[in-house]
Amino acid sequence: MNAVVIAVLLMLILSLLRVNVVIALALGALAGGLAGGLGLGGTVEAFTDGLGGNATVAISYALLGAFAAALTKTGLPDAMVEGAVKLLGKEGDSRRKTLSKVLIILVILIVSCFSQNVVPVHIAFIPVLIPPLLKVFNELQIDRRLLACVMTFGLTAPYILLPVGFGQIFHGMLRDNMKEAGLTVQLSDVPLAMLIPVGGMMLGLLISLFVYRKPRVYEDRDITDVEKSAYTKKSLLLAVLAILVSLIVQLYLSQSLGVEGMIFGALAGLLVLFATGMMKRDEADALITSGMNMMAFIGFVMLVAAGFANVLTKTGDIEQLVKASSQFIGNNQSVAAILMLLVGLLVTMGIGSSFATIPIITTIFVPLCMHLGFSPLATIAIIGSAAAVGDAGSPASDSTLGPTSGLNMDGQHHHIWGTCVPTFVFYNVPLVLFGWLAAIIL
Structure with a gap:
């Protein structure tokens, strides 16, 4: 059996059995490497060499966690909670609670979508926005699986559809890699081709809103050991200033200089809080350590995921999997489309990145699509969907790790069953079905 299939299936099975995802990734990589002849x-060696692949992301998350913890000293999180609680009205006012629930979910959806295109900070907003609102979610009895679905939709669908922000990178990679493989397409063709697949994700979001609409009870727990701080107008303004400075630095580095900006964005925010006296010198170490501890899990997973991906790449079985699938296709476009999407699902679930999947599958899929007579738009839909499918439900994807890091800050949200399984069902399944539909229609 193909090493990629073995590694990914073992990793997924162990994760579903509630084995820690770090251990599941390591064991999956070991099985895949041995099966692949390494x-x-x-x-x-391949696993160890690959560990540094996501080091930047891991450090970014740690510093963002430190920044989020430092913001507690300004009183901003408490002010956010108190402001949100006022929306709830009197106890027993079910209509007010319902309206508040809808408003909060809508705001989180909008912020998540904006984080990909309008203000491309990706998951950097989660450790700042979500943990302070956990008690509000508890008061409203919002099912956190729904919130995970909402955030993951916002972290994936916009860049798949819209050619701005992270979408510009995704669409540009599609166009460039397809051109190298022998098919020239326009950047303006990509949104048209991806409209139907993203429509499937939108349907999945609507279904998740219905499935997880029932109230769910959670305990009120403190998310850090940091004592609450009284807030004033000055402290709140300084907190907002720190967030703005962090955002500006991150956008300048990523957009103007083309380098990763999350690390120094978080660092800039911390320096503002330190310089203004919101974070005292004698408590800085405890605050920063506390924040880093909150985000340690996601950092370790990203590091191990990079090692896992490197092992799969070194085996050479990713290319073999793509080539082998073409042998079963014949001249049947329907079978071809579904097989290519399923291969993309396996690859992306293992690697955890749709961006990294594009170069792997394009070299084989483009000639195959041209041979089978798929139109350029249909070819874009197949390759774009095959690259994106799996990103939402992968245990190693930051589109799932990000929401989990915020929702599990008090230890009441499971990464696999609370985030990965719901997002797999409501986004990956529709993406396969609607990606196949797009390939047949276009």
């Missing part, structure tokens, strides 16, 4: 030494 041997024990080669597998360990």
Whole structure:
């Protein structure tokens, strides 16, 4: 059996059995490397060499966690909670609670969508926005699986559809890699081709709103060991200033200089709080350590996921999987489309990145689509959907790790069953079905 299939299936099965995802990734990588002929030494070497692949992301999350913890000293989180609680009205006012619930979900959806295109900060908003609102979610008895679905939709669908922000990178990679593989398409063709697949994700979001509409009870727990701070207008303004400075630095570095800006964005925010006296010198170490501890899980997963992906790449079985699937297709466009989407699902679930999947599958899928007579739009829909499918439900994707990091800050949200399984069902399944539909229609 193909090493990629073995590694990904083992990782998913262990994760579903509630084995820690870090251990599941490591064991999956070991099984995949051995099955792919790397041997024990080669597998360990490939895994170790790949660990640094996501080091920047891991450090970014740690510093964002530190920044979020430091913001507690300004009183901003408490002010956010008190402001949101006022929306609830009197106890027993079910209509007010319903309206408040809808408003909060809508705001989180909008912020999540904006984080990909309008203000492309990706998941950087989560550790700042979500943890302070956990008690409000508890008061409203919002099912956190729904919130995970809402955030993951906002973290994936906009960049798949819209050619701005992270979408510009995704669409540009599609166009450039397809051109290298022998098919020239226009950047303006990509949104048209991806409209139907993203429509499937929108349907999945609506279904998740219905499925998880029932109240769910959670305990009120403190999310950090940091004592609450009284807030004033000055402290709130300084908190907002720190957030704005962090955002500006991040956008300048990523948009103007083309480098990763999350690390120094978080660092800039911390420096503002330190310089203005909101974070005292004698408590800085405890605050920063506390914040880093909150985000340690997601950092470790991203590091191990990079090692997992490197092992799969070194085996060479990703290319073999793509080529082998073409042998079963014949001249049947329907079978071809569904097989290519399923191969993309396996690859992306293992690697955890739709962006990294594009170069892997394009070199084989483009000639195959041209041979089978798919139109350029249909080819874009197949490759774009095959690259994106799996991103939402992968245990190693930051589109799932991000929401989990915020929702599990008090230890009441499981990464696999609370985030990955719901997002897989409501986004990956529709993306496969509607991606196939797009390939047949276009």
